[in-house]
Amino acid sequence: MRITVGHTPDADDAFMFYGMLSGKVPSPGFEIDQVVEDIEGLNRRARDCELDVTAVSVHACAYIPGYTVLRSGGSFGLGYGPLVVARAAIDVRSLSSCRVAIPGRLTSAFLLLQLIIGRFDHVEMNFDRVPEAIRSGAVDAGLVIHEAQITHQQEGLTSILDVGEWWDGATGGLPVPLGINVMKTGLGDDSIRRFDQSLRESIRYGLEHSDDAVKYAMRYGRGNPEPLIDKFVKMYVNPTTVDMGDAGEASIRRMFEMARERGLVPDFDLRIAGP
DSSP: OOOEEEEOOHHHHHHHHHHHHSSSSSOOTOOEEEEEHHHHHHHHHHTTTOOEEEEGGGGGGGGGGTTOOOOOSSSSSSSOEEEEEEEOOOOGGGGGGSSEEEEEETTTHHHHHHHHHHHOOEEEEGGHHHHHHHHHSSSEHHHHHHHHHHHHGGGEEEEOOOOHHHHHHHHOOOEEEEEEEEEEEGOOOOHHHHHHHHHHHHHHHHTTTHHHHHHHHGGGEEEOHHHHHHEEEEEEEESSHOOOHHHHHHHHHHHHHHHHHHHHOOOOOOBOOOO
16 A cells, blocks of 8 residues: 655654654555655645544544544643743733734644633744744734744743643643544545554654664754754653553543634544554
8 A cells, every 4th residue: 555654854753753754664555655744734735634544643533533643742741831931021921912922733742732821913924033022022922833932032032831741740640642644534444444553663763773763863863963853852762652542532632622612613523543
């Protein structure tokens, strides 16, 4: 079966797919056409059901009924997550009246911040433009994802709120649901199970050959040094990435339960692959 597989140009995604896309880990029954695109672009393509398998933000699941969530390949924060940053300290209680840059309306970071402060004035832009928009004064604050969670201080910015830390406290320690992989439901349960297992083995291979997998991921390092990429990868490729388990599934369902209560997402049927 020839399938299209989308992932982001981010080091953690590359690390996960290293085994599979390098041929180190077989994916029996599948011939893969790789598609690399920013997460919000993949979210939009999933809404149009363009790709057979793709990384998406968990938030996007509310708008992509044709897909099943895979149990492997998820990006979950463990007590940490996206940050709201600004040029100087801002009281969190005043954020709802600020102009805030966000990395996409379908990102989980955006939904999580709305759970904290409610609806707010936001400006959507590519994630890598957010720090400069803050520094220039185009926005009051910004929601940063990817490596900027680590590098924002080097760019002269101050952390105002750790969205993942808030989630950890609000849910009693559930992992922070950020990104997952999905597969077209119409491809059938057997194909979904087999691809899920192949991706799981690819992630395990990466973890067992971490040095090689990080070097592979450096092609998506955006000019950052290898130690920083290694740190970022280890933040978001963790045990819940191999298999989300009960805690990962509970965190996804909890986020949507909270979002529905606040009218932030429509009613929909969430389909998650079986163990």
